[in-house]
């Protein structure tokens with residue numbers, strides 16, 4: 001007779017580092033909503049022909065247990081105390097006010113990297129603009145507490161996204177509130193540059209009147225190439241068309257019909273740079289765009305081309321631009337952004353007579369700063385409150401309607417993962433491949449399962465490692481640990497009311513400490529569904545059961561004979577272990593049966609030993625949920 005508890009063993013591939021079981025960690029997660037609402041009046045009883053279910057839960061108990069789960073979820077996210085939010089750069093007052101309504105806000109500007117690393121250890125959230133480098137060291141220092149980094153603006157090139165993802169920290173930005181400000185600044189630079197406004201103003205302030213020196217160029221009829229046809233690029237294009245310019249754009253990822261609707265033709269990089277009189281940059285700084293404006297690119301441009309950059313300094317090779325300005329290839333440049341900010345005082349580029357420069361002012365209008373502050377405050381507050389963010393940069397953005405439909409299944413997914421991994425035996429195979437089947441009556445293409453996959457991953461990995469897993473890092477950590485999770489959507493004929501009928505989790509190529517959990521195809525296989533808002537285990541191996549997935553679980557395989565429920569119930573009662581649910585599934589009458597018993601407390605060794613001594617019980621396992 002086999003008996004075991006949920007102690008942890010090295011069940012991933014040999015390189016996988018294991019720590020002891022983390023039973024104190026809540027089974028909740030960052031991205032869940034309260035699901036205390038809409039609990040219908042129900043009475044639970046046997047619902048499958050092969051399953052006898054004995055409900056010991058009242059309706060009130062169900063509501064209470066969900067409330068408790070929900071409370072735990074909130075506590076996990078926020079703790080009992082107010083979160084601490086560090087704001088490391090100037091943020092609009094309206095955003096600060098919002099943040100103060102939910103947390104302790106600390107505004108500390110101009111922190112050195114060392115001071116930021118020290119400070120971040122006591123913070124739940126960090127809000128930055130473009131001036132703070134949020135490096136891997138910052139995420140490592142904040143590990144365990146820092147839940148979200150909010151970028152009050154668009155560009156996230158100052159945030160180490162890989163480190164954030166690896167360490168499970170959500171990054172959100174405020175992508176829309178400064179679009180117009182940046183576009184207006186682009187147009188301001190374009191017109192000011194064409195008419196030498198800055199130079200002429202400086203000359204007048206020096207007491208001169210140099211009318212012939214500052215003859216400009218006209219914009220009407222000239223070709224403007226917008227490089228990066230996103231939010232800012234589109235607004236710049238619209239405004240430039242209003243000035244009578246011929247606008248073309250290059251953006252490998254933009255839709256041609258959207259461009260056409262603005263009266264803009266999308267062209268190749270070469271065509272854009274070689275046919276433009278003015279080139280305005282609006283692409284993000286990425287490994288692909290870094291130094292994309294190189295000597296080679298400048299060579300392909302028209303002689304006397306004029307360049308505006310309100311995107312990011314790093315997209316231009318600044319030394320190459322200087323050479324192009326010196327040679328006259330580039331007649332003028334208007335720069336708001338620089339590789340190094342602030343640039344050195346003696347920067348040849350800034351000092352160049354054909355360059356006008358502003359200190360990264362694109363987003364700096366009163367209106368944009370208030371808007372950005374509110375946008376980022378709301379995103380950070382949402383993230384701290386356990387909501388998925390619409391502006392998440394390193395996590396899937398799950399639309400709210402999808403989220404509210406899937407919420408009940410999130411807990412089920414995690415519990416199934418947690419259960420399946422505890423059924424893995426002590427063999428040396430290591431878990432490598434997990435198969436998940438979602439049974440649904442709806443069109444499988446409409447099912448967004450990223451959230452559920454993340455929760456299954458969390459359930460599988462967390463009990464056997466020290467990793468903290470959430471939607472941000474689930475895929476990353478699974479991959480890192482060599483765990484392949486394949487998903488399948490299976491259409492079944494059932495109610496269309498619910499997005500999912502049931503979820504099956506199978507682990508291949510492993511032994512099980514509960515042999516009956518192995519299905520005919522040789523995998524550990526369990527299945528569950530949500531009933532009245534509560535996750536239930538409905539199948540173990542080939543046996544149908546029906547037990548609510550709460551508290552702890554004992555699975556017994558036995559000879560199907562009278563008195564078994566009473567006998568085991570008596571042992572548990574004798575050890576003051578409260579049974580919350582019990583269900584028996586069998587193959588044939590008086591043959592084999594599986595008894596699934598939900599227990600509130602963890603039975604001690606003596607109780608488990610006595611269960612093992614019941615002669616009709618062939619194997620059993622105690623599992624923590």
Ligand SMILES: NC(=O)c1ccc[n+]([C@@H]2O[C@H](COP(=O)([O-])OP(=O)(O)OC[C@H]3O[C@@H](n4cnc5c(N)ncnc54)[C@H](O)[C@@H]3O)[C@@H](O)[C@H]2O)c1
Pocket residue numbers: 154155156175178179182227228229230231232233250251252253254282283284285288289310311312336337360361362363364
């Ligand atoms: N100076 C400022 O204060 C200021 C203010 C706002 C935005 N910005 C910067 O402006 C840029 C654009 O911002 P946005 O809000 O329009 O972002 P966005 O994401 O809406 O647009 C960026 C566009 O660039 C395109 N793109 C990506 N790679 C490209 C490539 N290799 N070639 C051409 N296009 C490419 C994308 O497809 C996208 O359409 C960002 O770098 C942002 O940081 C600067």
Ligand SMILES: O=C(O)[C@H](O)COP(=O)(O)O
Pocket residue numbers: 129130131152153154155156178360362363364
């Ligand atoms: O990417 C952005 O949003 C802009 O560059 C603005 O940066 P800032 O917040 O530092 O002004």
